[in-house]
Amino acid sequence: MAANEMTREGYNALNEELEHLITVTRKENAERLKEAIALGDLSENAEYDAAKDAQAETEERINEIEEILRTSTIVDESSSDDSDDTVQTGRTVRIKDLELGIEATYKIVGTTESDPLNGKLSNASLVGQHLIGNKAGDVVEFPVPDGVAKYEILEVTR
Numbered sequence: 001m002a003a004n005e006m007t008r009e010g011y012n013a014l015n016e017e018l019e020h021l022i023t024v025t026r027k028e029n030a031e032r033l034k035e036a037i038a039l040g041d042l043s044e045n046a047e048y049d050a051a052k053d054a055q056a057e058t059e060e061r062i063n064e065i066e067e068i069l070r071t072s073t074i075v076d077e078s079s080s081d082d083s084d085d086t087v088q089t090g091r092t093v094r095i096k097d098l099e100l101g102i103e104a105t106y107k108i109v110g111t112t113e114s115d116p117l118n119g120k121l122s123n124a125s126l127v128g129q130h131l132i133g134n135k136a137g138d139v140v141e142f143p144v145p146d147g148v149a150k151y152e153i154l155e156v157t158r
Contacts, residue, residue, distance in 0.1 A: 005089045005123060006072045006110030014112065018065045021058055029055040068112050083157050086130045089123045094155040095131070098139070103154065108132070127151070138143075 006014075033055060036048035056081035075090040081101050087093050087108060094105045108131065114122035128148070130142045134153055141150045 004068075004072055004110050004112065005075050006113055007090045007107075008074055008076070009070060010110055011069070011074050014065050014069055018062065018069070018104075021062050021065070025058050026055075029058055042059055053092035072110070085135055087153065087156050088136050089132075090158075092157045093121075093153060094157075095151045095153055098150040116153055 031049065032051040033048070036045055037040075037049045039045055039047060040047050058062065075088070076146060088110050092105060092107045094103060098104045106116070106119050108123050108128055109120045111122045111124045113120055114125065116122075116125075121131075123129070123132060124145065126142070130140045130149075131151070131153065134140055136153050136156050138153045140153065141148055143149075
């Protein structure tokens with residue numbers, strides 16, 4: 001996995017999830033396994049199979065988060081040039097879809113933090129990629145499957 005940008009907020013949230021998985025979820029999984037084993041005959045024990053699956057999913061997520069954290073670059077929003085008012089990871093952008101006349105506000109975040117329905121737009125998404133580096137007042141146009149998307153950047157804030 002290549003290095004990816006993420007906000008401090010996203011990095012901290014992943015660290016909290018990792019801590020919970022290691023300190024709480026692992027112990028819960030171990031207890032479930034212990035209880036399932038106590039039921040006997042593991043060959044036909046649905047509780048044992050479910051506990052093993054939960055344990056495997058937890059370990060997979062732990063490994064995934066550790067890899068993300070290891071390869072991430074945290075965007076330090078406080079050290080960026082104050083005169084630079086371009087759209088960047090960590091900044092909030094208010095845009096207007098010029099075709100539909102709809103305004104929306106998004107925080108540009110790393111791919112692992114993306115949640116467009118809650119105002120977090122990935123810097124690697126089609127829209128995010130085209131917004132990066134532009135300023136308020138710019139009109140951004142790019143091809144989409146059903147034509148051309150056209151957005152005006154109304155405001156960029158930290």
